[in-house]
Amino acid sequence: MLIRQMDFVVHYVADLNASLKKLKTSSLTQIQCNWLVTVLMGLIVAGSINWAAFSRRSLGVSNESQLRWMFRYAKIAWDLLLQASVSHLIAHYGITMGVLVLDDSDKMRSRNTSKIVGVHKVKDKKTGGWFMGQEFVFLILVTNTLTMPVGFRFYIPDPALKEWKKLNKAEKKAGIPLKERTRKPEPNPKYPSKKALALQLLEQFAKNHPEVKIQTVLADALYGDADFMDAASKVTSCAQIISQLRTNQLVRN
Numbered sequence: 001m002l003i004r005q006m007d008f009v010v011h012y013v014a015d016l017n018a019s020l021k022k023l024k025t026s027s028l029t030q031i032q033c034n035w036l037v038t039v040l041m042g043l044i045v046a047g048s049i050n051w052a053a054f055s056r057r058s059l060g061v062s063n064e065s066q067l068r069w070m071f072r073y074a075k076i077a078w079d080l081l082l083q084a085s086v087s088h089l090i091a092h093y094g095i096t097m098g099v100l101v102l103d104d105s106d107k108m109r110s111r112n113t114s115k116i117v118g119v120h121k122v123k124d125k126k127t128g129g130w131f132m133g134q135e136f137v138f139l140i141l142v143t144n145t146l147t148m149p150v151g152f153r154f155y156i157p158d159p160a161l162k163e164w165k166k167l168n169k170a171e172k173k174a175g176i177p178l179k180e181r182t183r184k185p186e187p188n189p190k191y192p193s194k195k196a197l198a199l200q201l202l203e204q205f206a207k208n209h210p211e212v213k214i215q216t217v218l219a220d221a222l223y224g225d226a227d228f229m230d231a232a233s234k235v236t237s238c239a240q241i242i243s244q245l246r247t248n249q250l251v252r253n
Contacts, residue, residue, distance in 0.1 A: 009040045015092075019084035025077045032076055083208055086141075086150050090209060097213040098143035100205065100236070102198050103220050104155065108133045118154035137194050139201040141212070150209075151201040158191035195228050203235040214238040 013036050017028045028036070089095075106122050111132050113119050122133040138152040164185055171181045187193070192200070198219065206214065214236045223229075224243030232241045 005044055006037075006041060009037050009044070013037050013040070015088050016081070016085055019088040019091075020077065020080060022087070023080055023084055025080055026075070028076065032074060035074075082149075082151065086148070087209065089146070089148060090212060093143075093145045095141075095143050095145060095212060097215055098141045099216045099218060100150075100202065100214055100238075101140040101142055101218045102137070102201070102223060103140075104135065104137045104194055104198075104222070106133050106135045118156045120157060135194075137197040137201065139198075139205060141205075150205055153192075153197040153201060155194050155197060156191055158185070158188050160185045160188065161191075195223055198223055199228070199231055199235060202232055206236045216240045216242060219243050 013028075013033050016036075017033060021027045108122075108131050109116060109119055113132055116134065118134045118136070119132055120135075121130045122135055123129075124131050135155040136152050137155055139150050141148055141150045161184070164182060167182050168184075202217065205212075215238070217232050217236060217238055217240070219228075219232070219241070221244050223232075229241040229243065233239060
């Protein structure tokens with residue numbers, strides 16, 4: 001079983017490299033291909049990106065620093081790997097149409113975490129408290145053949161907006177009239193909202209994969225305002241944008 005999985009991963013990485021070449025970017029060297037095969041096999045066997053677990057599973061990775069070095073310093077077009085993989089799968093399965101699904105989620109991290117991208121205080125919906133974690137917006141392509149993730153963006157709240165919300169709450173509690181309260185800060189492009197990130201994902205997919213007809217865009221209730229839906233329809237050339245699907249709502253196939 002493990003041999004078959006290894007054979008599949010080796011062929012997948014070779015196809016991924018070919019897809020990267022089609023994007024007219026630098027391709028992977030043989031050493032880089034071997035490293036990716038090792039990491040992917042580690043994910044399959046260990047079920048996580050954990051260097052110590054990789055070593056325990058006898059994958060031949062005894063030096064954790066080597067793997068860390070690859071992810072931090074290796075000259076690999078990391079930002080294009082997902083695009084190349086999606087392009088390969090679309091071509092391999094002959095996908096010509098599908099539904100795009102937008103949603104967002106969070107991931108709890110250790111309270112001592114400080115060096116992971118996008119870590120901040122996240123409100124715990126279950127307890128009403130807070131935890132240190134990451135928030136991200138993700139896009140999924142759903143077809144009759146397969147369902148796969150096609151993009152994601154980390155969400156980082158604007159510190160200035162966060163402070164304004166605290167101040168505004170205090171001013172409101174103090175009975176300060178609306179006209180006299182501190183004005184809401186202008187949007188900072190360094191900290192795009194979840195809706196802005198979602199539009200980026202939709203626009204990027206439509207641009208990178210014009211061969212796929214987008215039948216419908218489904219989104220969480222957070223994205224259910226008219227401005228977002230109009231913008232989503234424009235960037236995807238799809239007239240059917242649905243935020244909250246009802247049992248009596250008509251949907252075109």
